[in-house]
Amino acid sequence: MTDVEDLAALRRRDEAFFAVLVRRHQHSMLRVARSYVATESSAEEVVQDTWVAVIDGIDRFEGRARLTTWIYAILINRARSSGKREGRWLPTDLTVINEPSVPPEWFHGHGHDDAGHWRRIPADWRTVPETVLESIETRRTLDEAIADLPLLHRAVITMRDVEGLSAQEACELLGLSEVNQRVVLHRARARVRLSLERHLEGQ
């Protein structure tokens, strides 16, 4: 459900509210659109068209879904059509990372009494100061780690964890099975977690 105040601001075509909305979602929308189209500039076009469609369609949006979900439904429809025009069947890259989520050498190997148990003890991030966790450098680390992922992984982690869509919404919008969505999300989180771990170790 969309917040009543947000819905009212949308209906008045409140420019300030709209500017906040664009800033909040633009970066992630470009990332998701880019999974469907060939170039950054096509993705930018798709996002721009989406905002225009949002502005024009506000009165048809009843507020029963979350606003973010509605915007992403429009975005993905448009991205898919653009991709098809470019001759793509989407997303452009269906590569699924196939690797353990933690490097195997971080666990004791076969033959060891504790085989399969931690050899390299995980750091306790609950003791890391918030100033470090919420620093610009940390944010940049996360952003770069997402940018380095294969396209489908980028789209899934962006929709689920950055934009906060549910598993069901992500599956429906991206046309993925529940199992595939989870596998892709798991691999994406694993890679980004590793990048964050290296970053925090260097602090």
Add this chain to the structure above:
Amino acid sequence: MNELDCQDVVELITDHLDGALDAVAGEAFEQHLEECDWCERHLAQTHILIRLLPQVRDCVADPASLPQLGSRLRDVRPQATRSSRHLSQ
């Protein structure tokens, strides 16, 4: 399901968080977590990661297209209704 080792547990975290483990696997997962401080730390890392990820939205400068969208908004803005004109007087 037999007992899980840590290497199994780290691969089940997303299934656990999305509520996708069946009863038997879920119980084995919970039991391992109760007994293993290191896996509990790993799970806590994942929770912190998920909490931090929405910050990535703030990695952007103002989109160049924003002014253009603003003028579109003004074009389609509904005319003030009778009652709202009354209110503003």
